[in-house]
Amino acid sequence: MESAAKSDEPILIIGEMGSGKEFSAEHIHAMSSRKNDPFITVNCNGLAAPAFDRLFGSPDEDPASKGSRFSKLAGSLFLEEPHKLDKEMAERLFNLVTLSRKRRGKNQLGFIAAATAIRKKRGGFGLPPLSDVFGNEPIILPPLRERGDDIENFINYFIENASEDFGKTDIRFSRDAVSRMVKYPWPGNVKELKTLVENSVMSCAAAVIGPGDIQLGGPIKKKTAQSALGGGRRGGSGRRSVISQKSLKQSVVLTGVGLHSG
Numbered sequence: 001m002e003s004a005a006k007s008d009e010p011i012l013i014i015g016e017m018g019s020g021k022e023f024s025a026e027h028i029h030a031m032s033s034r035k036n037d038p039f040i041t042v043n044c045n046g047l048a049a050p051a052f053d054r055l056f057g058s059p060d061e062d063p064a065s066k067g068s069r070f071s072k073l074a075g076s077l078f079l080e081e082p083h084k085l086d087k088e089m090a091e092r093l094f095n096l097v098t099l100s101r102k103r104r105g106k107n108q109l110g111f112i113a114a115a116t117a118i119r120k121k122r123g124g125f126g127l128p129p130l131s132d133v134f135g136n137e138p139i140i141l142p143p144l145r146e147r148g149d150d151i152e153n154f155i156n157y158f159i160e161n162a163s164e165d166f167g168k169t170d171i172r173f174s175r176d177a178v179s180r181m182v183k184y185p186w187p188g189n190v191k192e193l194k195t196l197v198e199n200s201v202m203s204c205a206a207a208v209i210g211p212g213d214i215q216l217g218g219p220i221k222k223k224t225a226q227s228a229l230g231g232g233r234r235g236g237s238g239r240r241s242v243i244s245q246k247s248l249k250q251s252v253v254l255t256g257v258g259l260h261s262g
Contacts, residue, residue, distance in 0.1 A: 004139065006032070006033075008110065010100075010101070010111040010112070013112065013114045013138065013141060015114075015116070018188045020144070020190035022041065022114065025112045026078075029078075032076065034108050034109075039075055039078065040076065040078065042078065042080065047084075049089065056092070056096060057070050074108040075109065075110070076110045076112055077110065077112065080114050081115055111134075113134040143189055144189045144190055155181060158194050159172065163201055171201050171207060171209065172207065172208060174210045176211045177210055177213070181193070181196075196214060196216070200213060200214050
């Protein structure tokens, strides 16, 4: 991933549902030269044309022109399941990625695509151009159950972040709790583990979370954090802060530009 972060080439990440594709994309963004710019997430499944246009500009706009909506984008653009775009938007996306590649060193926008599977027909992404752009040397993420010692590393990372988010210091899992979590198959992959850690930290009454305090095998549902956060994310010196957002009532998430799904 480190070599991918240093490159301006479009990146493809492949893995099971919940295997940490967005987590990996954020990690790549954090190691890249674009780390101080937004990390923008776009859910391409069912993405409507108006939402696409709000991000990239209208079809009659020249994206190469100075002052175009596309020319103003910076950071890392994380595209979830781009093979699910309809043909017209997929072709437009291909043209934008191609334009971005030609501007190497002249713009600050990187493309990271993620897919749960690659279809063999028509180039793998539904349209050969997308496969050509994103299909070279993809990053393959194995499911969490196959990562062995990485599970404990993920636990430590998520508990550190959750402790900071919820204002609970010196929280840790007991060795028995960690052992139980390492042996669990994690059908929901990294997403399930992250949610479990956050829920455990939020609910814990003691500094040490024991095996009896964790609930494995239940639905992946994040508990409400309002009470733990005092009504919202911390600002000031905290790691995260409140972001004002606007609902599009579309199947799209555009993190970093003030938009999210309805």
